[in-house]
Amino acid sequence: MTQVTEHGGGVWSLKVPIPDNPLGHTLVHLLDTDRGPVLIDTGWDDPESWDTLVEGLATLGTDIKDIHGVVITHHHPDHHGLSGQVREASGAWIAMHPADTQVVRRTREQVPGQWLDYITVKLTKAGAPEEHLAPIRAAREAGRMRTVPGLDSALPDRDITPGELLELPGRRLRAIWTPGHTPGHVCLHLEEQHPANLPGHGRLFSGDHLLPEISPHIGLYEDPEEALVTDPLGDYLDSLERIGRLGVAEVLPAHQYAFTDAAARVRELLEHHEERLAGLRRLLAEPLTPWQLATRMEWNRPWDQIPYGSQNIAVSEAEAHLRRLVKLGHVEAVEGTDPVRYAAVG
Numbered sequence: 001m002t003q004v005t006e007h008g009g010g011v012w013s014l015k016v017p018i019p020d021n022p023l024g025h026t027l028v029h030l031l032d033t034d035r036g037p038v039l040i041d042t043g044w045d046d047p048e049s050w051d052t053l054v055e056g057l058a059t060l061g062t063d064i065k066d067i068h069g070v071v072i073t074h075h076h077p078d079h080h081g082l083s084g085q086v087r088e089a090s091g092a093w094i095a096m097h098p099a100d101t102q103v104v105r106r107t108r109e110q111v112p113g114q115w116l117d118y119i120t121v122k123l124t125k126a127g128a129p130e131e132h133l134a135p136i137r138a139a140r141e142a143g144r145m146r147t148v149p150g151l152d153s154a155l156p157d158r159d160i161t162p163g164e165l166l167e168l169p170g171r172r173l174r175a176i177w178t179p180g181h182t183p184g185h186v187c188l189h190l191e192e193q194h195p196a197n198l199p200g201h202g203r204l205f206s207g208d209h210l211l212p213e214i215s216p217h218i219g220l221y222e223d224p225e226e227a228l229v230t231d232p233l234g235d236y237l238d239s240l241e242r243i244g245r246l247g248v249a250e251v252l253p254a255h256q257y258a259f260t261d262a263a264a265r266v267r268e269l270l271e272h273h274e275e276r277l278a279g280l281r282r283l284l285a286e287p288l289t290p291w292q293l294a295t296r297m298e299w300n301r302p303w304d305q306i307p308y309g310s311q312n313i314a315v316s317e318a319e320a321h322l323r324r325l326v327k328l329g330h331v332e333a334v335e336g337t338d339p340v341r342y343a344a345v346g
């Protein structure tokens, strides 16, 4: 049985499982409009997840064929994975922020092995030791091209334009661009009176941007082929402040559970990141490569117990923090080092 929660005012959430993942499930939201039901995110591309979604909708009297549109908070496979299948079954449009559409397009155009080559270059530059790189080289040579999920994820039909209302007859749903977790992440502000009259300005579908107990992963996200240097952590912190100022009555996130007092949660996350950055500055009293920094940073378990793939994600997160510290003028690259080491200034 799909777990379905009614949130009132024509909004429901459905727990769609993410196979073999500690997160457990994605909360897919259903929003009634005058032209038909609309989904906010769709869930992981897996037969069991699909069945759960279809059955959950059926318990609400909604046939998957009747879905009118799909609004995607960001391109990650636990949110966008089933969008193509929903479109096929229903003829629904799919809307996404152009910066994430760009990532989808890039991923679809990848030739086999390109991803492995890309992470090899990235990890080498970050100062990863040869024994860490060896398994990737071996996979490349053996032709085991296991790559990122989302290789054939659906290209959207519509752009989400930040600051504007989506075209949803009978509803006021405004897109708020919240880059950080991905370059085109959006939160969706339902600018309508809370159905239980909770104080505040409507409700927020927050995707992965604002979750009650999880601090979302922030890594580097620029196109590997582009010279553009992004500052994802800076983007994320700015987006958090923007969301905090909305004064929403309730947050409907894409994982865990709905909650109130968004401003308090925003403050908590801002403080968490401030402390983390201060801790990194202390570590960088000694010049370190991004790899060395990642191995010394505090994670939810000791470095040598972190699974291989998660170590790579952790390095990307360390690099995002270094970018931020460099941009703030707290840290500098040490001249003449290769791989580049970073050190605290002053």
Ligand SMILES: [Zn+2]
Residues within 6 Å of the ligand: 074, 076, 181, 208
């Ligand atoms: Zn995500």
Ligand SMILES: [Zn+2]
Residues within 6 Å of the ligand: 076, 078, 079, 208, 254, 255
């Ligand atoms: Zn997610």
